[in-house]
Amino acid sequence: MSPPPQNGRFYARDHEAMAQALEVAGPVDSRVLFAETSTNPEWGVLTPAVPPAAFSNNHLGYAITWFGLAAALMVFYGLMLKRRLRPPPTQGSATSQDHD
Incomplete structure (x- = not known):
């Protein structure tokens, strides 16, 4: 570099x-x-x-940053996967409050 x-x-x-x-x-x-x-x-x-x-040693900060980004990506991917695998809503189970 x-x-x-x-x-x-x-x-x-x-x-x-x-x-x-x-x-x-x-x-x-x-x-x-x-x-x-x-x-x-x-x-x-x-x-x-x-x-x-002292020579700079930022390895801990870098590790926390990258593992934090990896954890956030895993949470985001898990939420997207949960949404995608959710069964589609059926038409009979829809509730409507404007019929009362």
Whole structure:
């Protein structure tokens, strides 16, 4: 869902593409390393960044939303099925109040 890398900017963690852009020879590790200070200030490509204090975790909210939507759909489908399977009304059992 992220755009592809452009002009040396990466919008997702693509270790292989980053290694190619930095001309790294050898195997590439998939682990992520955050640097708070620059160990090589002469490399303008590397900018230190502190990791976020907490990564967002909205899984519970998403699960409640989707299970709630599924439950509402099941109730709606049950009501529609009940209406469809209901026997048709017979003409003799119809009550009318305007004959009194």
